[in-house]
Amino acid sequence: MNSSGKKEDEMKVTDILEKKSTRRSFVKNLSIAAAAGSAGLVTGGCVSLGKSEEMGLKWEEYFKSNYRLMTQEEKDETVARLVRLAKIQNDADIQISNQEPRENVLYGYAFNISRCKGYMDCVEACVKENNLDRKAKTQYIRLFEMDSGQLDPTSGDGKYFHEVPVEGKFYMGVQCFHCENAPCIKACPTKATWREPDGIVVVDYDWCIGCRYCLAACPYWGRRFNWGEPEVPKEEMNTKQHYLGNRMRMKGVMEKCTFCVQRTRQGKLPACAEACPTGSRVFGNLLDPNSEIRYVLKNKKVFRFKEELGTDPKFWYFID
Amino acid sequence: MITNPKKGISAFISDCVRWSLSGGRGYKIYLLALLAVMGAGLVSYVKQFQEGLIITGMSDIVSWGLYISNFTFFVGVAAAAVMLIVPAYILKDKDLHEVVIIGECVAVGALIMCLMFITMDMGGPLKVWHMMPGIGLFNWPSSILTWDVLVLNGYLALNSLVPLYILYCNYHDREPVGWKYKPFVFLSILWAVSIHMTTAFLYQGLPARPFWNNPLLGPRFLASAFAAGPAVIMMVLIAIKQWSKYPVDIQIFFKIKRIIVVSAVINLLMLFSEIFKEFYTFTHHSLSAQYLFFGLDGHTSLVPWIWTAIGLNILGTLLFAFDPTKGNPRYLMVAAISLFTGIWIEKGFGLIIPGFIPSPMGEVVDYTPTANEIIITLGVLATGVLVVTLLIKPALAILIKFKEAKT
Numbered sequence: 001m002n003s004s005g006k007k008e009d010e011m012k013v014t015d016i017l018e019k020k021s022t023r024r025s026f027v028k029n030l031s032i033a034a035a036a037g038s039a040g041l042v043t044g045g046c047v048s049l050g051k052s053e054e055m056g057l058k059w060e061e062y063f064k065s066n067y068r069l070m071t072q073e074e075k076d077e078t079v080a081r082l083v084r085l086a087k088i089q090n091d092a093d094i095q096i097s098n099q100e101p102r103e104n105v106l107y108g109y110a111f112n113i114s115r116c117k118g119y120m121d122c123v124e125a126c127v128k129e130n131n132l133d134r135k136a137k138t139q140y141i142r143l144f145e146m147d148s149g150q151l152d153p154t155s156g157d158g159k160y161f162h163e164v165p166v167e168g169k170f171y172m173g174v175q176c177f178h179c180e181n182a183p184c185i186k187a188c189p190t191k192a193t194w195r196e197p198d199g200i201v202v203v204d205y206d207w208c209i210g211c212r213y214c215l216a217a218c219p220y221w222g223r224r225f226n227w228g229e230p231e232v233p234k235e236e237m238n239t240k241q242h243y244l245g246n247r248m249r250m251k252g253v254m255e256k257c258t259f260c261v262q263r264t265r266q267g268k269l270p271a272c273a274e275a276c277p278t279g280s281r282v283f284g285n286l287l288d289p290n291s292e293i294r295y296v297l298k299n300k301k302v303f304r305f306k307e308e309l310g311t312d313p314k315f316w317y318f319i320d
Numbered sequence: 321m322i323t324n325p326k327k328g329i330s331a332f333i334s335d336c337v338r339w340s341l342s343g344g345r346g347y348k349i350y351l352l353a354l355l356a357v358m359g360a361g362l363v364s365y366v367k368q369f370q371e372g373l374i375i376t377g378m379s380d381i382v383s384w385g386l387y388i389s390n391f392t393f394f395v396g397v398a399a400a401a402v403m404l405i406v407p408a409y410i411l412k413d414k415d416l417h418e419v420v421i422i423g424e425c426v427a428v429g430a431l432i433m434c435l436m437f438i439t440m441d442m443g444g445p446l447k448v449w450h451m452m453p454g455i456g457l458f459n460w461p462s463s464i465l466t467w468d469v470l471v472l473n474g475y476l477a478l479n480s481l482v483p484l485y486i487l488y489c490n491y492h493d494r495e496p497v498g499w500k501y502k503p504f505v506f507l508s509i510l511w512a513v514s515i516h517m518t519t520a521f522l523y524q525g526l527p528a529r530p531f532w533n534n535p536l537l538g539p540r541f542l543a544s545a546f547a548a549g550p551a552v553i554m555m556v557l558i559a560i561k562q563w564s565k566y567p568v569d570i571q572i573f574f575k576i577k578r579i580i581v582v583s584a585v586i587n588l589l590m591l592f593s594e595i596f597k598e599f600y601t602f603t604h605h606s607l608s609a610q611y612l613f614f615g616l617d618g619h620t621s622l623v624p625w626i627w628t629a630i631g632l633n634i635l636g637t638l639l640f641a642f643d644p645t646k647g648n649p650r651y652l653m654v655a656a657i658s659l660f661t662g663i664w665i666e667k668g669f670g671l672i673i674p675g676f677i678p679s680p681m682g683e684v685v686d687y688t689p690t691a692n693e694i695i696i697t698l699g700v701l702a703t704g705v706l707v708v709t710l711l712i713k714p715a716l717a718i719l720i721k722f723k724e725a726k727t
């Protein structure tokens with residue numbers, strides 16, 4: 001904003017100077033030019049001041065540690081820097097939480113394949129909630145349209161684009177399954193991805209070096225890479241963010257579903273579960289014997305995807 | 321004994337620089353051509369650095385491409401130096417001892433290419449310090465990638481320091497002292513095996529990718545490396561014989577040829593074993609092989625490549641096995657190029673890309689590298705060739721001088 005304003009000022013000055021003018025108007029113009037010039041100087045000063053603050057913040061951000069090694073004070077400092085940077089760079093007022101996991105919570109997810117009708121409200125809600133790159137059309141959730149007689153989403157159609165539900169078809173959603181024995185965590189050379197005590201597998205975006213070994217290691221295609229600079233229109237940005245969740249990613253880093261850590265640690269449902277119009281998505285605390293997820297696991301016939309790999313996902317499918 | 325008028329490290333360095341850059345007009349043009357390719361690569365890399373890996377042909381489905389393919393292959397070329405080191409230092413083979421230094425120079429060049437390819441492939445190259453033990457967080461021993469970082473850098477150090485010590489001694493008209501470098505030679509032999517096994521374990525250890533999750537991968541890496549690497553060394557030796565005063569005995573070609581034939585035959589045997597396993601009982605896990613060899617769901621972009629590679633593999637092996645010219649350099653050059661190219665395609669492209677296809681969600685897409693990606697790759701290759709050239713030139717000059725001094 002500032003720099004474009006400065007440019008306009010400069011253009012005015014040159015316009016005025018280049019105009020052929022009478023002596024009287026010349027004097028008049030001169031004073032205008034002087035005023036414009038000084039205005040330019042002032043804004044120029046502001047620009048360089050803002051720039052140097054930005055550079056300073058970026059410098060400190062570059063040398064910060066892995067999130068898990070930070071003290072609470074350091075976590076608060078980096079959050080403050082990120083909030084300030086968002087203000088300077090995009091004039092965005094965001095809040096970034098670094099809320100810790102809640103006590104005695106282990107999140108689990110169950111997906112009802114007999115109810116899902118493939119409306120994709122979950123996908124849309126996820127994209128908005130998690131500030132997913134609109135340019136690359138990143139999606140954490142994929143829905144596969146399946147023929148009866150199949151239970152393996154790899155045999156389904158993940159690119160369907162037509163009115164749903166279709167007679168004789170059913171739908172299966174996949175996303176990061178938050179494995180207890182996650183191959184991606186084992187693969188990461190810098191410990192930039194780990195499993196939080198509440199079972200959420202997260203990425204420290206600022207610590208990830210972008211080698212993509214985790215992506216190769218994931219048997220569920222649960223991870224997404226930022227090949228270019230992600231773009232979210234400012235007016236669509238979700239400003240309620242979490243350090244390990246939906247804060248803006250940068251190019252060259254890995255990201256993934258975090259069970260909407262910014263929501264779930266406040267006791268809310270993930271955006272996908274809340275948006276689902278058919279009630280196919282069940283989310284809750286596996287350690288709470290009265291939770292809905294525990295009811296599903298106890299009373300329904302459940303199964304997990306690629307169970308033979310021993311990854312122990314915290315995501316089950318069930319049939320009514 | 322003629323003694324050098326000048327001694328010490330600074331004389332050694334300045335002489336080496338002088339020797340590496342001196343040459344006829346053809347040599348100057350050759351160096352300039354390499355620099356031009358490197359410059360083009362640098363320009364493309366700056367673009368990639370600014371815009372991100374989006375300028376490559378990679379995607380969330382095929383998330384490693386040309387860079388990692390070439391990395392994998394050149395780890396093998398680097399490891400292959402051991403095929404000269406074992407006979408030269410352990411079996412005391414006089415002929416191969418003459419050229420072992422060339423094998424080591426090729427290894428250094430190959431390793432520098434490997435490290436460059438890894439860096440080119442990173443999303444955040446400025447954050448590489450996150451991986452350094454001490455200042456970063458090194459996920460060792462869990463992540464195989466950290467093992468690979470250790471073994472590659474260790475091997476680079478071994479293969480730089482041992483020849484450097486020997487050449488430094490020879491430069492001062494001294495024989496190197498055995499106990500000062502022999503232990504490192506032994507270490508580098510084990511290390512050579514480990515760099516290629518570890519790189520294979522990067523892929524082999526991923527149950528998510530059935531095409532790679534195969535216990536034969538590591539051994540086959542070694543077999544193909546011990547064929548392709550000596551083929552590269554042979555190409556370099558032929559060039560040296562052609563354009564330098566350094567004597568390369570015909571016996572050396574015969575011996576390297578024998579190494580290549582044995583390794584290439586074992587490699588083909590293992591290839592056959594893999595193909596049998598994939599296609600005799602066709603399972604879901606064979607889909608990647610199906611994609612590679614015959615195409616899948618109308619996607620056939622690798623099919624011509626892999627059959628070309630297999631053809632070149634077999635051709636190269638046969639040319640080396642039945643050599644009617646008895647060591648004619650031109651004939652050997654054709655054989656070496658054909659085997660090298662065959663294994664390059666097969667171990668690079670043919671191994672990395674199909675591992676990603678179909679995706680874990682069953683999706684099939686093709687991967688085509690972009691022009692930018694290819695130029696960056698060529699830039700790295702040119703850097704490797706330049707490094708090898710600039711190392712071999714002074715090394716040979718010192719060896720020739722040392723031999724003259726001895727006689």
